[in-house]
Amino acid sequence: MTQTSRRDFLKLSGGTLGAAMLPFLKAIPAHAASGEVLVAVTGQTINSLDLHRTGTNRASYQVAVNCYDRLVSFGTKPAPGGGLSYDYSVIEPELAESWTISDDGLTMTFKLKPDATFWDGSKVTAADVKWSFDRAVSVGGFPTVQMKAGGLQRPEQFVAVDAETFVIRLDRPSKLTLPDLAVPVPFIINSAVAKANATEADPWAMEYLHTTPAGSGAYKVAAWQQGQQLVYERNDAWVGGPLPAYKRVVLREVPSPATRRALIERGDVQMSFNIPNKDAAELSAKEGVTVYSTPIENCIHCLCPNTAFEPFRDANVRKALAYAIPYEAIFQTAAYGRGAPMWGGPAEIADTAWPRRSPYMTDMAKAKEHMAASGFASGFEVPLSISLGLADWMEPTALLLQESFGELGIRTEIEKIPGANWRTAALVEKRLPLHLENFGGWLNTPDYYFFWAYKEGHLFNSSNYRNEEVERLVDESLHMAMDDPAYAPKIKRLFEIAFEDLPRIPLWQPALNVAMNGAAGYEFWFHRQLDVRPLEKATS
Amino acid sequence: MVSDRAKMILGRMAQALPVVAGVVVISFLLTRALPGDPAAYFAGPAASEASIAEVREALGLDKPLVQQFFLYVGDLAQGNLGTAISTGQPVAADLASRLPASLELTLVALLLSCAVAIPLGVLAATRPGTWVDHLCRVLVTAGVSMPTFFTGIVLIYVFYYLLGVAPSPLGRLDFIYLPPPTVTGFHLIDAALAGDWETWFGALKQLVLPAVTLALFTLAPIARMTRAAMLQALSSDFIRTARAAGLGRGKVLYGYALRNALLPVITTLGMVFSFTLGANVLVEKVFAWPGIGSYAVEALVVSDYAAVQGFVLAMALLFVLLNLVIDIAYALIDPRIGFS
Numbered sequence: 011m012t013q014t015s016r017r018d019f020l021k022l023s024g025g026t027l028g029a030a031m032l033p034f035l036k037a038i039p040a041h042a043a044s045g046e047v048l049v050a051v052t053g054q055t056i057n058s059l060d061l062h063r064t065g066t067n068r069a070s071y072q073v074a075v076n077c078y079d080r081l082v083s084f085g086t087k088p089a090p091g092g093g094l095s096y097d098y099s100v101i102e103p104e105l106a107e108s109w110t111i112s113d114d115g116l117t118m119t120f121k122l123k124p125d126a127t128f129w130d131g132s133k134v135t136a137a138d139v140k141w142s143f144d145r146a147v148s149v150g151g152f153p154t155v156q157m158k159a160g161g162l163q164r165p166e167q168f169v170a171v172d173a174e175t176f177v178i179r180l181d182r183p184s185k186l187t188l189p190d191l192a193v194p195v196p197f198i199i200n201s202a203v204a205k206a207n208a209t210e211a212d213p214w215a216m217e218y219l220h221t222t223p224a225g226s227g228a229y230k231v232a233a234w235q236q237g238q239q240l241v242y243e244r245n246d247a248w249v250g251g252p253l254p255a256y257k258r259v260v261l262r263e264v265p266s267p268a269t270r271r272a273l274i275e276r277g278d279v280q281m282s283f284n285i286p287n288k289d290a291a292e293l294s295a296k297e298g299v300t301v302y303s304t305p306i307e308n309c310i311h312c313l314c315p316n317t318a319f320e321p322f323r324d325a326n327v328r329k330a331l332a333y334a335i336p337y338e339a340i341f342q343t344a345a346y347g348r349g350a351p352m353w354g355g356p357a358e359i360a361d362t363a364w365p366r367r368s369p370y371m372t373d374m375a376k377a378k379e380h381m382a383a384s385g386f387a388s389g390f391e392v393p394l395s396i397s398l399g400l401a402d403w404m405e406p407t408a409l410l411l412q413e414s415f416g417e418l419g420i421r422t423e424i425e426k427i428p429g430a431n432w433r434t435a436a437l438v439e440k441r442l443p444l445h446l447e448n449f450g451g452w453l454n455t456p457d458y459y460f461f462w463a464y465k466e467g468h469l470f471n472s473s474n475y476r477n478e479e480v481e482r483l484v485d486e487s488l489h490m491a492m493d494d495p496a497y498a499p500k501i502k503r504l505f506e507i508a509f510e511d512l513p514r515i516p517l518w519q520p521a522l523n524v525a526m527n528g529a530a531g532y533e534f535w536f537h538r539q540l541d542v543r544p545l546e547k548a549t550s
Numbered sequence: 551m552v553s554d555r556a557k558m559i560l561g562r563m564a565q566a567l568p569v570v571a572g573v574v575v576i577s578f579l580l581t582r583a584l585p586g587d588p589a590a591y592f593a594g595p596a597a598s599e600a601s602i603a604e605v606r607e608a609l610g611l612d613k614p615l616v617q618q619f620f621l622y623v624g625d626l627a628q629g630n631l632g633t634a635i636s637t638g639q640p641v642a643a644d645l646a647s648r649l650p651a652s653l654e655l656t657l658v659a660l661l662l663s664c665a666v667a668i669p670l671g672v673l674a675a676t677r678p679g680t681w682v683d684h685l686c687r688v689l690v691t692a693g694v695s696m697p698t699f700f701t702g703i704v705l706i707y708v709f710y711y712l713l714g715v716a717p718s719p720l721g722r723l724d725f726i727y728l729p730p731p732t733v734t735g736f737h738l739i740d741a742a743l744a745g746d747w748e749t750w751f752g753a754l755k756q757l758v759l760p761a762v763t764l765a766l767f768t769l770a771p772i773a774r775m776t777r778a779a780m781l782q783a784l785s786s787d788f789i790r791t792a793r794a795a796g797l798g799r800g801k802v803l804y805g806y807a808l809r810n811a812l813l814p815v816i817t818t819l820g821m822v823f824s825f826t827l828g829a830n831v832l833v834e835k836v837f838a839w840p841g842i843g844s845y846a847v848e849a850l851v852v853s854d855y856a857a858v859q860g861f862v863l864a865m866a867l868l869f870v871l872l873n874l875v876i877d878i879a880y881a882l883i884d885p886r887i888g889f890s
Contacts, residue, residue: 049725051720055848057636057637057638058638063638064592064593064605064608064609064635065592065635065636065638066638067636150601150604150605150608151592151593151601151604151605152593152601154601155601220638221638235729235840236637236639236644237637237648237840237844237845238721238722238838238840239721239725241725260725262720262721262725262838263838264719264720264721264838265834265835265836265838265844266699266703266835266836266837266838268703268706268836269703269706269719269836269837269838272706272707272710272711272719273718273719273720275711276710276711276714276718278718279718399851428851429851429852430584430588430591430850430851430852430853431587433587433590433591434587434590434591437590438587438590438602
């Protein structure tokens with residue numbers, strides 16, 4: 011066996027292999043028919059197999075998606091820009107077989123699939139669901155915040171009626187509760203295994219589940235070398251959805267985008283997840299490589315003038331900024347045209363679609379008019395802050411903004427803030443006078459976006475914006491059903507105020523780029539992580 | 551003589567203690583002085599004030615600085631470097647898995663570099679002004695003037711992408727191999743110990759391109775230093791005497807001149823090793839090498855105090871050890887201290 015080309019290798023039988031390699035390699039030749047193993051590369055690192063743990067990074071959320079089940083999941087629809095996307099408007103069963111919601115909207119009753127089992131063969135029961143939900147609302151940090159968004163806050167709300175019946179009691183009816191059960195956070199853990207590995211100091215088995223998942227999901231973790239690779243192996247007894255095509259998925263971490271690009275172009279890997287816009291634009295012209303650029307739902311790259319600072323209290327200054335932005339140049343330079351434009355929309359707001367184009371466009375004459383009408387006609391100086399962690403789009407954007415604002419007499423100095431300090435400076439302390447920001451909401455409703463980004467004191471309202479009417483409209487619409495006749499007028503009014511007051515000036519809707527070579531079936535998810543379950547070999 | 555040497559070694563080790571203590575204090579203070587709030591970072595994308603406070607308490611960052619320091623020193627005394635929040639593993643385990651990867655790469659690169667640079671330097675010194683000398687100058691200038699990540703990407707482009715002779719640049723081992731049972735953490739040594747030559751070749755193949763990249767970069771100081779030291783040695787009185795006494799050319803060149811010239815080369819080598827180990831983070835990124843440089847940078851980016859402190863401490867200990875080794879190597883090489 012001198013040839014170690016991967017394809018040849020996978021076809022070989024286990025007999026020729028060295029004894030030291032057996033535990034891992036034995037498994038590959040067993041399903042060695044080519045097309046049973048997918049190799050994907052990503053630049054991000056997975057730092058935990060437990061989403062609930064403090065310090066778990068975003069890239070690790072995919073383990074919750076691929077290895078665990080939730081009660082429900084979202085449907086599938088064709089995505090803008092090709093490929094598939096999850097469908098926020100359709101809720102599908104995953105571990106729950108069916109569910110009912112009481113007339114007052116306060117009690118949700120879930121029937122679990124009777125044949126659902128964990129990887130160790132034990133049955134998935136309502137007690138497991140309760141334990142998992144109790145954990146999510148108790149451990150604090152991000153999972154608890156996300157659960158709260160759906161009105162899930164206290165363990166008393168969750169009742170295991172019998173082995174297959176699980177009940178959630180809500181304080182108030184909310185359209186966000188059911189979708190919030192389909193986000194990665196409320197995943198269902200094998201509570202017997204977890205409890206057996208819990209200690210008094212660690213009642214939720216955080217240490218154990220950090221490295222050893224115990225779920226019922228479509229894939230098990232066959233190997234995890236942190237900083238190097240994660241190997242998924244299919245769970246053939248999965249009942250949460252159609253059985254995945256690949257028996258094994260190897261996810262390698264390759265930090266350098268240039269290396270990832272060489273790998274996908276050569277076809278040695280079948281998928282490169284989350285590639286830079288530039289590579290996406292160039293790779294899409296290559297034979298054999300398919301690139302999916304899906305605009306990220308409910309996410310907008312914005313310029314935020316902070317209303318806590320004097321020049322930006324003046325509405326004319328904010329409008330002058332909005333008219334001075336070279337939108338098209340930024341979209342082409344910083345995003346390579348990937349994503350969706352968010353400028354030059356109609357003045358009239360006819361529907362509740364979000365994100366939507368703002369009525370502003372590049373118009374220096376208008377910008378100068380507004381500037382002259384403001385109290386700062388002679389211009390001013392202000393730092394324009396960007397995050398080094400997001401420099402790939404923020405830096406070119408900031409340079410173009412700097413040039414344009416200079417024409418208005420707004421002299422900006424670009425302040426680059428290290429990634430670790432960015433959150434604190436921009437979102438927690440909200441102390442950046444003029445900065446770029448890119449909030450995206452997991453739950454795809456406009457009111458949810460406004461809740462996080464336009465309400466005073468909320469994390470992503472980095473402009474310190476406060477408007478009494480916005481506060482009231484968001485509170486009223488947040489839990490209201492979207493088909494309620496009162497809903498649309500409230501949302502339209504919110505849009506009007508947002509575009510009039512401009513605490514966030516929309517630039518463009520970013521895209522998530524994925525390149526495939528030899529594989530198909532990619533599906534975009536709002537969590538922007540790799541769902542390996544629907545992937546299959548490309549038919550060519 | 552032997553007891554003198556033992557005394558010297560013990561003395562050098564004793565001198566290292568204040569250095570290590572200083573490193574402990576400075577690394578602790580520096581990480582705390584960094585702007586950025588790990589609690590806010592690790593609380594995640596949608597955290598509220600309350601959940602950030604919860605995280606801060608869980609990380610022990612709500613305690614006064616002095617108390618945090620004594621807790622840290624107390625843990626250190628028990629050999630506990632703490633837990634890295636960004637990886638969720640004990641820092642000692644992280645370092646143990648990543649340091650050998652970096653060391654293996656750096657050592658192989660330096661061996662390669664020495665194997666080329668020292669003969670090149672000697673040749674250039676014995677024939678100053680000839681084409682060999684010029685070739686040496688061009689090679690080292692080219693090597694040092696190209697940044698490592700650039701050389702790395704060019705090598706990948708040519709040998710992997712265009713020619714297809716190099717394996718996929720996917721880290722220490724392609725995914726079809728299982729890492730050999732860990733003894734030293736060096737894949738080449740561990741695979742050889744296990745008699746697993748398949749994996750040994752697999753690891754070697756992955757090692758070639760990154761090692762060449764680093765070797766090209768480290769060629770310059772070694773070759774230049776060898777050349778300069780050789781020129782100086784060759785023009786010194788004892789060489790003239792040796793030549794006058796009619797000693798053979800080889801004996802003069804390698805027995806006397808090179809042995810003297812090696813002293814500054816060894817010093818340079820120590821320095822090159824130190825900065826390469828820290829600076830090969832770019833090579834690690836390009837070749838997806840799970841080394842200690844990229845670990846430290848990632849930890850620094852997220853203000854992961856325990857991991858950064860552990861890294862600085864491990865590097866400090868390594869350098870203390872390295873200087874000790876160099877001092878001992880001096881004693882072996884320097885004819886004035888030599889045993890023969």
